[in-house]
Amino acid sequence: EVQLVESGGGLIQPGGSLRLSCAASGFTVSSNYMSWVRQAPRKGLEWVSVIYSSGSKYYADSVKGRFTISKDNSKNILYLQLNSLRAEDTAVYYCARGSCSESTCYTFDYWGQGTLVTVSS
Amino acid sequence: DIQMTQSPSSLSASVGDRVTITCRASQSISSYLNWYQQKPGRAPKLLIYAASSFQSGVPSRFGGSGSGTDFNLTISSLQPEDSATYYCQQSYSTPLTFGGGTKVEIK
Numbered sequence: 001e002v003q004l005v006e007s008g009g010g011l012i013q014p015g016g017s018l019r020l021s022c023a024a025s026g027f028t029v030s031s032n033y034m035s036w037v038r039q040a041p042r043k044g045l046e047w048v049s050v051i052y053s054s055g056s057k058y059y060a061d062s063v064k065g066r067f068t069i070s071k072d073n074s075k076n077i078l079y080l081q082l083n084s085l086r087a088e089d090t091a092v093y094y095c096a097r098g099s100c101s102e103s104t105c106y107t108f109d110y111w112g113q114g115t116l117v118t119v120s121s
Numbered sequence: 122d123i124q125m126t127q128s129p130s131s132l133s134a135s136v137g138d139r140v141t142i143t144c145r146a147s148q149s150i151s152s153y154l155n156w157y158q159q160k161p162g163r164a165p166k167l168l169i170y171a172a173s174s175f176q177s178g179v180p181s182r183f184g185g186s187g188s189g190t191d192f193n194l195t196i197s198s199l200q201p202e203d204s205a206t207y208y209c210q211q212s213y214s215t216p217l218t219f220g221g222g223t224k225v226e227i228k
Contacts, residue, residue, distance in 0.1 A: 039220075044208065045157075047217040047218065058215045094164055104212045108157070109170075110166070111164035111166075
């Protein structure tokens, strides 16, 4: 059974750092496109970052230079390092597996339950 | 960046009604369009991928159509458990983008 479990969220002051983890089971992170998607309170979904099976990484402009996506293939865990946090980064952060079909691997077929990051002084 | 515009932002319909949600892309995305359902406090769930393909386990009352820039999600006979917010997402290119969401309520 495919499962994604996020952790690492919490209350953090502006300018602070946090590392989110997403533990995967039932498939291997190494062979899939993996993304982070966030949702601010009472708002819509916003894609944050993707890491390809090759290791290539892409980011939304809103987080470029501040957030870093990575993965540990041996532990089957996806990470998101959040630096220089701002109030507008407050959101539930979901990890999601990208499923491939018709030459795209950007369809999110499995999602974690999410972890809440609150940036506030 | 590809902008995704959904309409309406909310709707209220009765059980058994046919409901259609529209999603428009700011440029052609061929059939690289997915639909998700999200219930309060839950993660989104994939319903339709590649504009019209059903994800496993999704009830047949859900259907997707369209290509290019205009897409529809149709619920043929609305059920109480369909009360949720629905999002479209383009899977054509990064940055990946979502529509603003359509909240569906049951009268």
